[in-house]
Amino acid sequence: MSFHIAFLLLSVSLIVPSPSAQDEVADSVAVSDSALVVAAPPTSVIASEHEYDDGEALDLSWVPSIDDQLVGGLVIAYRVYRSTNGGELEMIEELIPGANQFTSGELSSDSSYSYVVAAVTTSGEFASNATAPLSPETEWLNYEKKWLFLIGLLIAGAVMYFIETARKGKKLFVRKIAGLEAIDDAVGRATEMGRSILFIPGIQDMDDVQTLAGLTILGRIAGTIAEYDTKLFMPVSRSLVMTAARETIKASFQTAGRPDKYSDDMVSYVTDEQFGYVAHVDGIMVREKPATVFLLGAFFAESLILAETGNSIGAIQIAGTARPAQLPFFIAACDFTLIGEELFAASAYLSNEPRALGSLKGQDVGKALAMIVIVIGVLAATIASAWQVESMQSIVDTLNSVFSTN
Amino acid sequence: MRREIPLLITGIVGVVFVIQYFIPHWPFNRMNAWFSDWFSIVQACAIWLGALNLIKISIQKIAKKKKDWIYSVVILVFFLLITILGFAEGEEFREPGTGFTWLYEFVYTPLSSTMFAILAFFVASASYRAFRARNLEATLLLAAAFFVMLGRVPIGDVISGFMPQGAQLSNLATWIMTFPQTAGQRAIMIGIALGIVSTSLRIILGIERSHLGGGD
Numbered sequence: 001m002s003f004h005i006a007f008l009l010l011s012v013s014l015i016v017p018s019p020s021a022q023d024e025v026a027d028s029v030a031v032s033d034s035a036l037v038v039a040a041p042p043t044s045v046i047a048s049e050h051e052y053d054d055g056e057a058l059d060l061s062w063v064p065s066i067d068d069q070l071v072g073g074l075v076i077a078y079r080v081y082r083s084t085n086g087g088e089l090e091m092i093e094e095l096i097p098g099a100n101q102f103t104s105g106e107l108s109s110d111s112s113y114s115y116v117v118a119a120v121t122t123s124g125e126f127a128s129n130a131t132a133p134l135s136p137e138t139e140w141l142n143y144e145k146k147w148l149f150l151i152g153l154l155i156a157g158a159v160m161y162f163i164e165t166a167r168k169g170k171k172l173f174v175r176k177i178a179g180l181e182a183i184d185d186a187v188g189r190a191t192e193m194g195r196s197i198l199f200i201p202g203i204q205d206m207d208d209v210q211t212l213a214g215l216t217i218l219g220r221i222a223g224t225i226a227e228y229d230t231k232l233f234m235p236v237s238r239s240l241v242m243t244a245a246r247e248t249i250k251a252s253f254q255t256a257g258r259p260d261k262y263s264d265d266m267v268s269y270v271t272d273e274q275f276g277y278v279a280h281v282d283g284i285m286v287r288e289k290p291a292t293v294f295l296l297g298a299f300f301a302e303s304l305i306l307a308e309t310g311n312s313i314g315a316i317q318i319a320g321t322a323r324p325a326q327l328p329f330f331i332a333a334c335d336f337t338l339i340g341e342e343l344f345a346a347s348a349y350l351s352n353e354p355r356a357l358g359s360l361k362g363q364d365v366g367k368a369l370a371m372i373v374i375v376i377g378v379l380a381a382t383i384a385s386a387w388q389v390e391s392m393q394s395i396v397d398t399l400n401s402v403f404s405t406n
Numbered sequence: 407m408r409r410e411i412p413l414l415i416t417g418i419v420g421v422v423f424v425i426q427y428f429i430p431h432w433p434f435n436r437m438n439a440w441f442s443d444w445f446s447i448v449q450a451c452a453i454w455l456g457a458l459n460l461i462k463i464s465i466q467k468i469a470k471k472k473k474d475w476i477y478s479v480v481i482l483v484f485f486l487l488i489t490i491l492g493f494a495e496g497e498e499f500r501e502p503g504t505g506f507t508w509l510y511e512f513v514y515t516p517l518s519s520t521m522f523a524i525l526a527f528f529v530a531s532a533s534y535r536a537f538r539a540r541n542l543e544a545t546l547l548l549a550a551a552f553f554v555m556l557g558r559v560p561i562g563d564v565i566s567g568f569m570p571q572g573a574q575l576s577n578l579a580t581w582i583m584t585f586p587q588t589a590g591q592r593a594i595m596i597g598i599a600l601g602i603v604s605t606s607l608r609i610i611l612g613i614e615r616s617h618l619g620g621g622d
Contacts, residue, residue, distance in 0.1 A: 054435045140431045149428055155600065159607050207445055209602050212609070219616030239456030240449060248616065268463050269456030273514075275521035287474060301525060308528035322598045324591050332536035333528075340594045344601030347616055348608065355613045359604045366600040 037121040039067035039074040045117050047104075047131040055109030055138035061101045062128065065119040068097050077120040080104070085111050086133070094120075107136050147402040154369070159362030166358030174357055179318050179336035180349050186316045187224045190291035196231035198290040200281060200306060201245065202297020202321070203274055205238045209344075210322050214297035215241075215248050216347035217320075221294070222252035226261055233284060234267040237277040242269045278302040282309045295319040295334070296343065299326045307333035320346065373399060413612045420610035460485065484513075550586070554579045 042062040050057035060080065068075040075097045081089040082104060093102060107113060112133035118125035166172055190197045199221075201214040218234075225232050232249070236242045245267045253262040270280045282305065285293070293310040295303070295317065303319075303326040310317045311333045319330035320338025330337045338346060341363070348356030377399045384392035419441070426434040464478035464485075491505040499506040539545040556562040557579025566575040608614035 052430050054430050054432050138431055140429060142428055142430050145428055152424075152603070155603055156607060159604050163607075163611070163613065205449065209605060213605060216614060216616045238449075239452035239454075239459075242456055242459065243452065247618070251618075252616075265463065269459045271460075272453075272456075273518070275518040276514075279517070279521050283477070301522065304528045304532055305521070305525055308532055311532075322601070324594050324598075327594070328536075329532060332532040339597075341597035341601035344598075344605040347605075347614060351616070353613070356608060359608050359613065362607075363600040363604045366603070367596070370596050370600075 037074050037123040039119045039121045039126050040065045041119050041126040041128045042078065042100075042117045043128065045115065045128040045131055047113070047115050047134045049134070049137055050103055052139055052142040052144055053136070055136040056107050057103050057105045058107060058113060058115075058134060058136050059101065059103050060115050060117070060131075062117050064098065064100050065126070067121075068119065070098075073097060074121045075119045076122065079118045079120055079125060081116040081118065081127075083114045083116075083130070086114075089116060109136050109138050111135065151369075151403075155362070155366040158365035159359050162358040162361040162365075163355045164358070166354040166361070169354070172354070172357050172361050174345075174349060174360055177338070177342050177345065177349055179320065179338045179342065180346055182316075182318060182336050183221055183350070184224060186292040186294075186318055187221060187228055187230060189316055191228040191230045193291045195291035196233055196288055197225060197292045197294070198281075198284065198288075198310075198315070199232065199234045199294045200297070201234070201236060201241055202295075202299050203237045203277060203302065204298035206240045206244055208298050210298035211238075211241060213322075213343050213347065214320075215244055217294075217296050217343075217350065218245060219248045219252050220347060220350040222249045223256045226253040226256035226258040229258070229261060232266045233288065233290065235270045235277070235281055235284060236267060237270055237272055237274075239269055242267050274300065274302060278305050281306055285309045285313055285315070289313050290315055293317045295321075295330065296338070296346075297321065299323060299330075304329035304333060310334070373403065409615065409618055412618050413615060417610050417612060420606065457485075484509075550582055554582055557582075 042065050045060065045062040048059050048061070050059045064078075065075050067073060077097060078095045078099050079091050080093040080095065080102050082092045083089050092104060095102060104113070104115070112135045114133045115131045116127050116129075118127040162172070187197060199218055201218065202208070202211055204211050206212065222232070234245055234249075236245060246264055249266055250259070250262050253259050270277050284290075285306075286309065290313075293306075293315045295306060295310075296319065299306075299321050300323070303321070303323075307317060307319060307330055317334035318336045318338070319334040320343035321327060321330065322340050322343055324340070327337065327339055345360050345363075348360050377396060380392040380395040380399070383389050384396055422434075422437060423441070426437040429435070461482065464482050466472075467475045467478040468482070488506065488509055491509065492499045495504045495506055498504060501507065533551070537544070537548040537551055539548050553575060556565075557575035557577070562575035562579070566573070566578075571577065605614065
């Protein structure tokens with residue numbers, strides 16, 4: 001009890017001499033209550049510039065009240081008050097006990113702001129001193145992302161360089177990709193068997209680069225399908241993919257000189273719902289028994305359901321996705337699988353167009369860079385760990401900071 | 407012009423999207439949200455294209471009495487039923503007790519869960535094929551899968567309890583998942599990231615245009 005009374009006196013002494021800003025908060029303390037729960041206010045409240053923004057935020061940090069304890073603590077919350085251009089305080093946020101920082105957003109660089117943080121107890125609030133007025137500053141560049149920018153520039157530069165080199169006529173070697181070599185055979189097989197081809201572009205929309213990659217491959221194989229006069233089914237789960245796929249197939253049929261063979265019915269919208277779509281596609285597989293199934297795009301839990309159903313009807317299946325979690329399912333259930341980057345390389349590979357092939361070569365520079373960094377990092381981390389070499393640890397830290405995207 | 411304009415839009419938007427990632431200043435800091443909003447609006451409008459296409463194909467199937475036309479009747483009935491209920495029940499259509507919610511909870515959700523449950527059987531059949539020890543790689547896969555699966559259940563540690571701590575199956579499973587598995591997955595992810603950079607550049611520069619229709 002004497003301890004609480006001592007704190008009451010201490011708190012009042014902290015509250016009373018504060019400037020007008022925190023007086024408003026301190027007024028709320030119920031001093032007449034005999035069961036008064038008094039707590040020390042938070043200290044060292046500092047408002048600072050929020051880095052790399054458009055002058056819309058300030059960071060606030062403080063040392064929590066000494067009465068903010070996990071066991072037997074008196075503080076039940078913290079309230080953050082803001083004064084704009086020296087005006088009245090207004091509460092902008094209530095935070096849980098233990099909080100020691102807050103980012104105040106929706107600010108303007110034309111105004112100045114000061115803050116008060118109050119520890120809340122069952123009896124009232126115990127406010128800190130007000131921070132000095134501060135205006136947020138606008139910034140043009142996010143220097144936190146400088147390494148990402150430079151690495152991106154290096155890889156993009158390498159891709160552009162090889163595109164240019166290929167354009168000038170230099171022969172480039174691109175390794176054979178079995179899944180793509182098999183496309184013509186797969187389409188031919190469907191033709192010989194008099195059965196259809198089923199193309200599934202994943203379940204994501206046109207804003208997913210995997211869907212885009214799937215459609216670029218569709219553009220290439222639709223030409224072959226037109227030449228062979230094979231039946232194509234393409235049920236989709238997104239309306240935009242439906243319209244884009246129709247345009248792609250139509251243009252490929254025109255290029256192949258078979259525009260009369262194109263029909264809008266080749267591509268049909270089913271539903272956006274994941275398993276509703278799966279039920280429809282599985283139904284098509286079981287009823288129509290397509291000879292060839294392409295699964296190229298972004299897939300989730302439905303990948304194995306689709307691939308296993310395709311496997312059960314004896315279709316030749318060529319799959320590809322950039323989702324590592326789904327790749328094992330495709331590898332287990334499909335005849336050919338385009339693993340990650342191969343999905344993105346497919347269109348360039350199939351077109352055999354020098355500039356597109358050059359872009360694949362540019363990726364190799366990125367891979368070489370990754371390999372070098374991994375080898376250096378592994379060696380440095382091993383030496384630093386085994387022999388406690390500080391210089392090696394600093395190399396590890398530097399690499400971590402350079403390649404960390406967070 | 408039919409292809410040049412989309413190529414121009416793609417190129418400009420692609421470059422702007424790259425720039426906005428590095429510039430926190432207005433208007434760049436708002437562009438991501440703007441483009442997302444625009445995409446959502448286009449997407450919302452496009453859903454009608456999809457819905458109309460679904461209705462058209464279903465009606466065609468029924469009219470021509472094509473094979474399995476009865477499924478199209480089911481599609482049409484439920485499509486109209488849930489649409490009418492959604493509109494009729496107004497803003498509270500998602501509240502408990504509404505017809506829309508009843509259909510969602512007691513028709514759609516069980517059907518969806520049933521489809522998802524099929525996955526369990528497919529995992530078994532796919533695993534059977536994948537884990538057949540036909541060659542060295544498949545044998546390694548089989549061994550790794552054996553240790554991981556056994557190490558993830560309590561019996562794994564019971565039968566390997568006599569071994570040193572580090573060699574017990576739960577620790578072995580964790581080691582396989584933390585080191586060889588993560589290393590392999592990261593290699594794939596690095597390849598994917600580079601593939602995305604390369605594909606994006608091809609699209610921005612207009613080298614890749616087959617998604618706009620046809621060849622080059």
